[in-house]
Amino acid sequence: MLVGNRRSTARASAAPSQRVTVSLYEKPPREEMTLEEFEVFAVDRLKVLRTIDALRQKGFKPKELEAELAPVVRELLPLASAGPQAPSDARKDSVSHFILRLAYSRSEELRRWFLTQECALFRHRLSRLRGDGFARFLREHGLRFEEVPDSERDARVTSLARIKNYENVPAQTATYYRVPFLEAIDLIGRREVYLEKGYAYVPQAKLHSIVVSRFRASLSRSLAKASGSLAAAAADPRLGPLLTNVEKHDLERQDVDDDDIEGITPEQIDALADQSMPLCMQQLHYALKRDHKLKHWGRQQYGLFLKAAGLSMEDQLRFFQAEFTKIMTHDQFSKEYAYNIRHRYGKEGKRTEYSPYGCYKLVMDMAPGPGEYHGCPYRHFDADHLAAVLSKTSLDAGEQSLVLGKAKERNYQIACQRHFEFAHKKQTVNGKKVVANLDGVGNHPNAWFKASRVYHQDLHAAEHPEEAKAKEEERAKGIAAANQSQVEGMVLAN
């Protein structure tokens, strides 16, 4: 990376004591830096973004999020507005943003993730501007908004006064800005702004949100552009590995590989649902057994899970068909649902290989509607229903209330992990220790499933040592035979 950040130097000389430090990241830095610095900067920023993500997944409101986030940002991505640290803080902020922008431009999913967290960070920083910091920020970046004249405000004062959440300034005296509703999308989604004829009346205290939405729009465009330059940057032998690794630091959405566990058959699923499925998949399985149908997103969530659990396409067709045809004809099933199942395996339409949904998606994106059973029970069930469901598991009362407590604290994934731990306790059988491997449990339903199956296999082996021994011998024999035939093959080939 090349030469000097001219913008910030210019700004520093204009107002040496008070710099506007929050950046819109409009110009990439051009300067030299070491590879080590490159990586440290990127990883530090990533830690911040991941903290934001974790807090959001727990459903923290903006205010709570701010309090939790502040110390993390202060440590890893400080932005001093004055003093000797100011230039180097700004440099790190800018450089790390542009590195991650590039690394995360790879796919739609990564872009979306990055965009969401960056906007939250940006919002956080705006909210920490003190005094006239925000006004100066607007001035410096040339952001202008149309102020609502007092007479127009007074005409709407009853409606305006109904909007809660603007920091103790009564509507009669507050300053409002009028923006096209498209710029106030976030506020609209939370019903935190008054709308009239396509315009949002935004109180000054909420103007941040409008600036964030402009930031989002411009970053979204930049990310699309960045994806075009990623290939060139990644081809550089020094940067390539760093860029790819940065992205791997993330998401915990590791695709579960299922090499060391056998596939499953439709006949096993009932038993496996009780024994090894996390709550979310159990709910879908029981609903399917009870209603003999699942709505679209339920089929999608459960079908992809089963696919990743090792159910072949033919078996999945057979499995769903057996249930669905209890309430419809075979013909109807094959016309309306079979396509979808083949699609799931990449055999129809655009032939994409779909990966199973991880907890992130289930918690954030998959809220069920009426008649639907998908999503994450810890997140989407209310306490009473969750308690009722847990009471039917193998957990004792104390364990249940612990899991419930975690869900109440909005630690949904931890609740799920605790559930796993209680259901798969360390134990010693016939002198053999059986311990579950917790890797990925609480991050992906398939990790839960796989860990549970391995645990039960180990348990079974410990309980039946003679059986295990026989199996082991058989395997050894098989390998020997294979080696033998391989040797023979080589001989023949020669």
Added chain:
Amino acid sequence: MSAMDLDQPGAGWASGPQFDPDLLRLYYARLFPYDQWCKWMAYNSDEPGTGSQLARRELSLTLADDVYIRYQCFTNAKEMKTLMTKRQPHKIDIGAVFNCVPRDHLSVKNFRPESRELVFDIDLSDYDDVRTCCQGATVCKKCWQYMTCAVKVCESALREDFGFEHIVWIYSGRRGVHCWVCDETARELTNDARLAIIKYFSVVSGNENQAKKTQLSSPLHPSLERAYRLLEPLFVEHVIGENGQGLLASSERWETLLKTLPEEIGGQISKHWEKNGNDTSPLEKWEALKGLCVSEKPNQAKKQKRTSVPELWKYETVFSQCYPRLDENVSKHRNHLLKSPFAAHPKTGRVCVPFDAKKVSTFDPTTVVTLRQLAYELDQHSGDDVLDLDKTSLAHSVRFFEKDFLHPMMRAWGRARRDDAEYAAALKGDF
């Protein structure tokens, strides 16, 4: 169809299937309003041929044997008619406008949806927990009033809050309604913006595993306050009374409602009504319950809290009964498919006709024209020297579509174009 229709004199079409391949063939050959449909979907676009909005629009067809064919497209009404008469689709779904002709979806890199109307889908089967007259796919005039509630609330918010003007409401052919918002701003909305709008609209949430049905906070947002003003009279007329859903007309029903009150109060009223319940009308009961609601003061004593009803209770009650329940998945994404207006519903044979939102309460889904009725009407007037359309009761729906929706939209396009031209002229200085 109700038994009544069978008794109507002259209802010679009433017996027999209302939908079959022959009827469909007749409909596509002689009645489907291709011209109006294409004028609408062209959105006044100037680009010729394959560049136009119409040509880049995806249609998905479901054929006789439930075979799906997606990414169908055409550039004018004549081609549309050719496609329909050739394929005889049982279902026609409208998708998005893509960045290129949808037919090329496999060969074009970066194939993506560019625009699409903002659509809402409201289905009576989502009201099964509150309606008592029908369940599932069945509908009657009583539960249709939930659609009245939905249409009134959505209309007011779309027009007054968002400033949308070009909105058309369509009967979905069986148990619900579709709303198409066609203003340019609406068509260009990103998925994020659609999601936000849906959230702005949704109040009733929850399902089998979430008891809480509405989540409101005081004071009510102006749009919800307006919704309450619209809904409360409808709630009184159609939900609480014996002639409606009977929520306050029998002890078994009102008991469930009283359970939502603070326990002490609910119990007292329950006892009181057990004895004297028949002395008061449902309306009087509702007025009495509303009278118990008091707005919460910040310093309210605890004791008082237990013996009073929070003000939000009345809003929650009305909203959980009749606030619109949108099928969110349909509205959230640009490329979600939705049944086309003027398609016929294969299960009922009824045509998805537009209706006047102002008269939604008198719209009767059980008398909407069916394919068989249309065939019968064509037959009855086979010698008349008028357009086929004008021989049938579909004419009324098509004319309404033109007069109330299409023509105003086209006039607005004309105005916009004039403004643009004037602006351009002003810039050049030659008026």
